[in-house]
Amino acid sequence: MKNLTQENVLEALRVVKDPDLFKDIVSLKFVKNISINGNDLSLDIELTTPACPVREELKAESEKAIRTNINVEKVEINMTSNVTSRQFATRPQILTGVRNTIAVASGKGGVGKSTVAVNLAIALKKEGASVGIVDCDIYGPSIPLMFDIKDKPHMHNQKLVPLEKYGIKVMSIGFLVDPMQAVIWRGPMASGAVKQFLTDVDWGELDYLIFDFPPGTGDIQLTIVQQIPLTGAVIVTTPQEISLADARKGLMMFNKVNVPILGIIENMSYYTCSHCGERENIFDFGGGKRAATEMNVPFLGEIPIDTKLRIGSDKGLPLVEAEPNSRQSLIISQIAKNLAAQVSIKNAESLNASTISISLDSIKSN
Ligand code: ADP
Numbered sequence: 001m002k003n004l005t006q007e008n009v010l011e012a013l014r015v016v017k018d019p020d021l022f023k024d025i026v027s028l029k030f031v032k033n034i035s036i037n038g039n040d041l042s043l044d045i046e047l048t049t050p051a052c053p054v055r056e057e058l059k060a061e062s063e064k065a066i067r068t069n070i071n072v073e074k075v076e077i078n079m080t081s082n083v084t085s086r087q088f089a090t091r092p093q094i095l096t097g098v099r100n101t102i103a104v105a106s107g108k109g110g111v112g113k114s115t116v117a118v119n120l121a122i123a124l125k126k127e128g129a130s131v132g133i134v135d136c137d138i139y140g141p142s143i144p145l146m147f148d149i150k151d152k153p154h155m156h157n158q159k160l161v162p163l164e165k166y167g168i169k170v171m172s173i174g175f176l177v178d179p180m181q182a183v184i185w186r187g188p189m190a191s192g193a194v195k196q197f198l199t200d201v202d203w204g205e206l207d208y209l210i211f212d213f214p215p216g217t218g219d220i221q222l223t224i225v226q227q228i229p230l231t232g233a234v235i236v237t238t239p240q241e242i243s244l245a246d247a248r249k250g251l252m253m254f255n256k257v258n259v260p261i262l263g264i265i266e267n268m269s270y271y272t273c274s275h276c277g278e279r280e281n282i283f284d285f286g287g288g289k290r291a292a293t294e295m296n297v298p299f300l301g302e303i304p305i306d307t308k309l310r311i312g313s314d315k316g317l318p319l320v321e322a323e324p325n326s327r328q329s330l331i332i333s334q335i336a337k338n339l340a341a342q343v344s345i346k347n348a349e350s351l352n353a354s355t356i357s358i359s360l361d362s363i364k365s366n
Helices: 006-013 055-069 113-126 179-183 187-199 219-227 241-256 287-295 307-315 327-365
Strands: 031-037 040-047 075-081 098-105 131-135 163-165 168-172 206-212 232-237 261-272 299-305
Touching: 006 031, 006 055, 040 055, 055 075, 098 113, 098 241, 098 327, 113 131, 113 168, 113 206, 113 232, 113 261, 113 307, 113 327, 187 219, 219 241, 232 241, 232 287, 232 327, 241 261, 241 287, 261 287, 261 327, 287 299, 299 327
Parallel strands: 040 075, 098 206, 098 232, 131 168, 131 206, 232 261, 261 299
Antiparallel strands: 031 040, 163 168
């Protein structure tokens, strides 16, 4: 058994590995504020997201590593977080207070993209993240309904202030124009409106800003993708082949403009009969996972068909807000954590890539 010193604590913690970032928590500089008082120890482990899927495991492993190696009485480990950002080749001049921007897209409409986007946003908020959502679905803005917001955003210092509900900052074209009017907009008007959401809205500081994309992979979607400095994109699909074919097109669109794919979410995966409990694969089975394997992108999880999810969207009280501990909500919360982990992974990769390119530059200039 070693003595309780800062060096020995760090040494002991080197066995604790972050399974997503493939490094130990000391090398990752997660261990902070080590404080020793006699035989008592307290320290912080600062993760890259409050929605870390292995938060409790890392805490337990760290305590075990300390107790098996060091002579210590009391061990207090505080799990904190400091959300990371993607390193872009040139630093974006817009959304400067927003750490991560996530596109939630689908190859076709009606697969539950907005429902998933809204519930993911609330799940991330419940884990302790600051979150906003932008309704880019110019032709069918459903976010005002899903949040039951009837107010209009006001201006402050010549910027639009997003409306806030359930702790989420919300902006939608539906707040500003009659949805029937937006339907007849031409491409440039639609993408111009989204651009304004990036430049003329005061988002403040946010960990995650989610963009609910218009369904499909046409020119409008591509123009919007090119306007937003995106951390990555999530594709929502249903399991059947007709939806998967379009999901693949969605993946290809983001690939074409070098937006990292954070993963595929399969919605309406199956239905469990509330009377007999039997599972029915209404739209086929396992298609989302197959597509993810085939395209070599992460599979974030499957969400069953559930009347409560539909009712939540219709009532403007999303299920994860209304019943955070329901089976459905726990499934969505796990998917939100998987998503947050992928964001951290992509951010770490972008940091490594930029460090490599900086050192290559310095070799060239020597
Ligand atoms: P999209 O954004 O892809 O067009 P929506 O999110 O508007 O799709 O969802 C379409 C309809 O399906 C809505 O009525 C919504 O409440 C419902 N819905 C979405 N996901 C589910 C689900 N897992 N279970 C039950 N109903 C769902």
